[in-house]
Amino acid sequence: MKVPVKDQYLINPSLVFFIVHSMQIGVGVLGFQRYVAIYTEQDSWITVLIAGATIHIVIWIMYKMLNKEQGDIISIHENVFGKWIGGLLSFLFMLYLIALGITILRTFIEVLQVWMFPLMKTWTFSLVYLIAIYYIIAGGFRTVVGACFLGVVIPFYLIFTFLAPLEFANFRNLLPVFDHSIKETLSSFKTMTLSYLGFELLLVYYPFIKKPETSQKWAHYGNLFTVILYLYLMLITLVYFTPEHLKRTIWATLTMWKIIKFPFVERFEYIGIASWVVVILPNLCLAFWAASRTAKRLFNVKQKKVLIAILTITLIANTLLRDRASIDLLNSRVSKIGLYFIYGYIPFLFVCFSFINKVRKKT
Amino acid sequence: MKKKIILTLLVCIIVSYFGRIEKEIIDELEVATAVGFDSKGKNKIEATAVMPLIKPDKTISNKTVSTIGNLSKEALSNVNHKSHKPVVNGKLEVALYSKKVAEAGIQDYIDTFHRDPSVGSRLLLTVVDGEVKEMLQETFEEFDTGSYIQKQLSHNMERGLIPTSNLHLFLSSYYTKGMDPVLPLIELKDDDINIKGLALFKGTKMVDSIPFRNMFVFKSLFENIKMAGYKLKTKEKGKTEYFSIQGISTRKEFDVTHIHKAPEVTLHLKIKGFIREYTGEGVSSKTAEKAEKLMENKVKKEAEMLIKKFQRKNIDPLAFGEQARSRTRHWDEKRWNQQYKNMKVNVKVDVMISEIGVVDGLEL
Numbered sequence: 001m002k003v004p005v006k007d008q009y010l011i012n013p014s015l016v017f018f019i020v021h022s023m024q025i026g027v028g029v030l031g032f033q034r035y036v037a038i039y040t041e042q043d044s045w046i047t048v049l050i051a052g053a054t055i056h057i058v059i060w061i062m063y064k065m066l067n068k069e070q071g072d073i074i075s076i077h078e079n080v081f082g083k084w085i086g087g088l089l090s091f092l093f094m095l096y097l098i099a100l101g102i103t104i105l106r107t108f109i110e111v112l113q114v115w116m117f118p119l120m121k122t123w124t125f126s127l128v129y130l131i132a133i134y135y136i137i138a139g140g141f142r143t144v145v146g147a148c149f150l151g152v153v154i155p156f157y158l159i160f161t162f163l164a165p166l167e168f169a170n171f172r173n174l175l176p177v178f179d180h181s182i183k184e185t186l187s188s189f190k191t192m193t194l195s196y197l198g199f200e201l202l203l204v205y206y207p208f209i210k211k212p213e214t215s216q217k218w219a220h221y222g223n224l225f226t227v228i229l230y231l232y233l234m235l236i237t238l239v240y241f242t243p244e245h246l247k248r249t250i251w252a253t254l255t256m257w258k259i260i261k262f263p264f265v266e267r268f269e270y271i272g273i274a275s276w277v278v279v280i281l282p283n284l285c286l287a288f289w290a291a292s293r294t295a296k297r298l299f300n301v302k303q304k305k306v307l308i309a310i311l312t313i314t315l316i317a318n319t320l321l322r323d324r325a326s327i328d329l330l331n332s333r334v335s336k337i338g339l340y341f342i343y344g345y346i347p348f349l350f351v352c353f354s355f356i357n358k359v360r361k362k363t
Numbered sequence: 364m365k366k367k368i369i370l371t372l373l374v375c376i377i378v379s380y381f382g383r384i385e386k387e388i389i390d391e392l393e394v395a396t397a398v399g400f401d402s403k404g405k406n407k408i409e410a411t412a413v414m415p416l417i418k419p420d421k422t423i424s425n426k427t428v429s430t431i432g433n434l435s436k437e438a439l440s441n442v443n444h445k446s447h448k449p450v451v452n453g454k455l456e457v458a459l460y461s462k463k464v465a466e467a468g469i470q471d472y473i474d475t476f477h478r479d480p481s482v483g484s485r486l487l488l489t490v491v492d493g494e495v496k497e498m499l500q501e502t503f504e505e506f507d508t509g510s511y512i513q514k515q516l517s518h519n520m521e522r523g524l525i526p527t528s529n530l531h532l533f534l535s536s537y538y539t540k541g542m543d544p545v546l547p548l549i550e551l552k553d554d555d556i557n558i559k560g561l562a563l564f565k566g567t568k569m570v571d572s573i574p575f576r577n578m579f580v581f582k583s584l585f586e587n588i589k590m591a592g593y594k595l596k597t598k599e600k601g602k603t604e605y606f607s608i609q610g611i612s613t614r615k616e617f618d619v620t621h622i623h624k625a626p627e628v629t630l631h632l633k634i635k636g637f638i639r640e641y642t643g644e645g646v647s648s649k650t651a652e653k654a655e656k657l658m659e660n661k662v663k664k665e666a667e668m669l670i671k672k673f674q675r676k677n678i679d680p681l682a683f684g685e686q687a688r689s690r691t692r693h694w695d696e697k698r699w700n701q702q703y704k705n706m707k708v709n710v711k712v713d714v715m716i717s718e719i720g721v722v723d724g725l726e727l
Binding site: 114115117119120121124125127128131168170172173175176178179241242243244245248254255258259261266267269 | 374377378381382384385453454480481483484485531532534535538539540685686688689690691692693694
């Protein structure tokens with residue numbers, strides 16, 4: 001079932017690189033190291049590689065499905081499970097996307113409150129930020145992709161700032177290599193995949209790509225770039241922190257920035273956090289765009305109206321989450337759902353999809 | 364259209380009214396550059412904060428505020444009560460602990476700094492022999508006391524004999540399995556700040572110290588030295604002679620053997636330098652050879668003495684444990700701790716005097 005999208009709304013296949021990559025990089029980068037290092041300590045960089053490799057497989061599976069269907073997840077659901085059950089599953093997917101958006105925004109505001117402005121109110125920042133997001137999404141999918149592009153390019157210079165902590169690096173921290181059991185690696189693997197989440201939105205924007213089959217390699221490149229970035233960060237973190245120290249550091253990336261000192265800026269993390277506003281902007285735009293798009297396809301309503309409803313829910317939910325414990329809980333719940341979604345549900349859907357297609361061909 | 368404009372205006376007004384954040388204008392704040400902690404009897408801590416005071420004629424002097432409290436945090440927040448402007452710790456350069464405080468353990472103080480995002484990782488920590496308050500109240504030309512101490516310590520770390528340390532490195536060595544932290548030990552002597560030696564820690568408690576004369580050898584065992592000086596004393600024909608060896612750079616290599624049964628650490632130390640001064644007869648290539656031998660022996664003896672001392676006190680500032688850990692799979696920390704005291708440590712020293720200065724041979 002082909003989902004028709006007008007020609008002027010289509011994007012170049014190579015831009016998929018930026019969409020996939022920018023959605024994967026988000027608030028998680030500021031502190032993913034700790035959650036992995038709890039289990040595998042100095043071997044955490046291996047987990048980064050393994051998790052990245054499995055994501056490539058999932059992307060491949062998704063393209064297999066989408067290429068055949070030439071549609072999005074809603075049409076696949078309808079095709080496989082029928083109108084009602086399929087619709088319900090798409091609705092759940094939409095809820096997941098909204099929850100993802102809420103989590104990203106609230107976690108970032110928490111960082112702002114802890115590191116920069118302890119007295120900042122959650123709702124004022126959310127309101128201003130969500131208005132900007134509404135403005136971008138109202139411009140259509142192409143504007144959202146533009147935000148993704150800028151969200152990768154503008155903060156790119158930050159990569160070089162991570163060379164500064166090497167002044168106090170202890171390379172012995174990486175030794176001995178392969179000192180952890182498969183069980184420990186598996187536990188850390190679970191938490192690492194969370195940092196790679198975000199590419200699954202491909203299931204929604206696939207029909208917006210011009211000649212979508214050709215975009216597969218760009219999606220893989222995008223993920224590869226994410227893997228390289230995470231590996232780079234993880235290696236630097238591991239040589240800078242002793243494992244025991246890292247396990248106690250909530251935002252390892254930000255803590256590393258604390259060592260940078262310029263004559264004109266006492267500490268660098270203020271610039272880093274401010275730059276991160278640009279990094280999470282495409283995250284939120286894509287998540288809310290995808291949620292409102294799913295709603296539009298499901299209920300046949302105007303996307304802008306749904307968007308306003310979604311953003312209002314986000315604003316309220318953000319304000320209701322008050323302390324670190326509840327934010328942490330939300331984070332772990334949402335990422336768990338994401339984990340089951342990419343490793344459980346997508347392969348399951350793929351199996352059902354191929355099975356039904358085969359049966360239909362025979363009859 | 365009209366509706367949109369009104370809505371935008373409304374949001375602007377609401378956000379700019381409710382979204383205000385407390386202003387922190389630098390001229391209306393006291394920016395602390397140093398804090399010191401003294402022990403005042405049982406469970407009482409006196410905290411002293413130093414704030415630079417810039418006078419209209421652009422000279423800088425000090426302002427110190429001291430308060431007494433039960434906890435380090437309480438004492439610090441009491442500083443605010445005594446100051447006419449709010450005190451902020453975003454530019455804290457150095458934290459000083461009196462010997463008594465350090466011996467009781469600085470866990471809580473370190474935790475305060477570690478937890479506070481506005482304190483930088485480059486904060487220097489140091490132990491003071493004597494009263495911290497007295498040292499901080501001293502005025503030094505050009506700088507406020509905090510910046511002055513920070514400058515003196517950090518240049519001595521770069522090209523002197525103090526092992527490199529700051530808040531991050533202290534935490535690192537504290538959390539590293541098989542390593543104990545070291546901090547510089549300073550004192551106030553004739554209105555000057557004098558580097559007295561090094562304070563050795565077990566965990567966050569100071570247990571011992573080493574004097575200044577051992578600091579060259581300690582630093583060369585601790586990290587690679589880039590630039591330093593060393594003085595040698597010999598007796599030749601009943602006359603005491605001195606060598607001054609400068610521009611010293613060192614490299615150390617570890618080797619751990621028999622890790623699984625009875626570990627044995629071999630430390631290979633390579634020292635390079637040149638002769639600057641010699642009080643004996645003219646400097647020639649022979650003197651250089653003599654100096655090499657002398658220095659090798661002396662450094663070796665001193666190193667062995669230091670390591671024996673560490674083993675006796677059961678502390679590991681040179682990170683032998685870390686060396687063993689990074690060489691073994693499934694390293695057993697407990698067993699290592701038992702073996703550490705009686706472990707055999709070999710020190711090998713290689714000295715190379717590469718230059719003898721710009722003149723050769725004969726005396727004047």
